Amino acid sequence: MNKYKIYGVLVFVMLLWGVNVVALKLLVGAFAPVTMTAFRILFAGIAVLVFLKVTKSLRKITLKELLFITMVGFFNVVCHHFFLSTGLKETSASNGALILGLSPILTTICAVFFLGTRLTFFRFIGVVSGFSGVAFIVLAGSGAVTGGTKGDLFVFLSILTQAISYVFIRRASTTLDARLMTGWMLVTGSAFLLGISFILEPNGLQTMAQTRVDLWLLFLGSALLATAFGHMVYxxxxxxxxxxxxxxxxxxxxxxxxxxxxxxxxxxxxxxxxFGFLFIVAGVLLGSGLIDKWFNQKKNTINSHV
Known part of the structure; x- marks a missing residue:
């Protein structure tokens, strides 16, 4: 697949992920959030493993790989989806979506602390810009400095734990196929989430006895398209x-x-x-290192002609 086709597919995946935030907002209003999330992630994980089995890409994993998968699953699935589902219950879909835009910046911060990535001037400005954007978003919904909602905080924690998980993914990717890791971490993570739901939502399974066809189509679309297909393609x-x-x-x-x-x-x-969204976009471009890369390329080009 050439680069431009990959670009087109990525735009489609971002569309799926964007619409999925709205789908999750509707689903957490109809089902018990953690219980629904556990089953949604389980469906997605099974779908990924079935796909790998059909394409003959499924293999046994080692004990060391299992430990990495467990760590990744804890942060990327259990913590991330727990905070995301409960957070969207308390805040608007638009606020949640914009705060989720901080993901690349938080990933950069984790890379600086855990992987030794250098914090350049542009990256530092990007981090400040991104967090300023989130401040504008939260204040827009609360109207006061101290009025940020618990939902906004939970959505922020969801992307923070996801960013931490990328550190473990980076360490495990040398021996483990990313798609294989995705399938197993979704399945193992959903098992942990289901256990948590039994404690926090004792009547959660009863809420899954919905008979509305549109809700179940939304549930399956979120699990199979946004989570399973989206993460594999990305x-x-x-x-x-x-x-x-x-x-x-x-x-x-x-x-x-x-x-x-x-x-x-x-x-x-x-x-x-x-306004906050523009700050987040600027923060991502600066904080992800893209501006550093462009600046260095221009500098090398100028030096080569001197």
Whole structure:
């Protein structure tokens, strides 16, 4: 697949992920959030493993790989999806989507602390810009410095734990196929989430006895398209064009989610949210190292002609 086809597929995946934020907002309103999330992730994990089995890419994993998968599953599945589902219960889909746009910046911060990535001037400015954008978004919904909602905090914690998981993914990717890791971490993570749901939501299974066809179609679409298909395709794109170039497309995720929340949930898009979104986009471009890469390329080009 050539680079431009990969770009097109990535745009489609970001559209799926953006609409999925709205889908999750509707699903957590109809089902017990943690219970629903556990079954949604389980469906996605099984779908990935079935796909790998059909394509003859499924293999046994070693004990060391299992330990990595468990760590990744704890942060990327259990913590991330627990905080995301409960957070969306307490905040708007548009706020949640825009805060999720911080993911590349938090990943950069974790890389600085755990992988020895250098914190350049541009990256530091990017981190400040990104967090400033989130501040605008939270204040737009609360109207006061101390009024940030618990839902906003939970959504922030969801992407923080996901960013931490990328450190373990980076360490495990030398021996373990990303798609194989995705399938197993979704299955193992969903088992942990199901156990948590029995404690926090003792009546959670009863809420899954919904008879509305539209809700179940939304559930399956979220599990199979956004989670299973989306994560496999994104991981493959990272392998082909690299994480830095792939991360550019993550900027489209909050944009699609913001538009979807306005269309499907009739949520009003506020000027402060758009202002905050611009800060987050600038923060991602600076914080992900893309500006550093462009600056260094220009510098090398100039030096080569001197």
């Amino acid at each position: 991981n493959q794109a990272v392998q082909h064009i690299g994480p830095a170039e792939s991360s550019i497309f993550v900027n489209l995720n909050p944009f699609f989610a913001l538009v979807s929340s306005a269309i499907f949930l009739k949520e009003e898009i506020q000027a402060a949210q758009l």
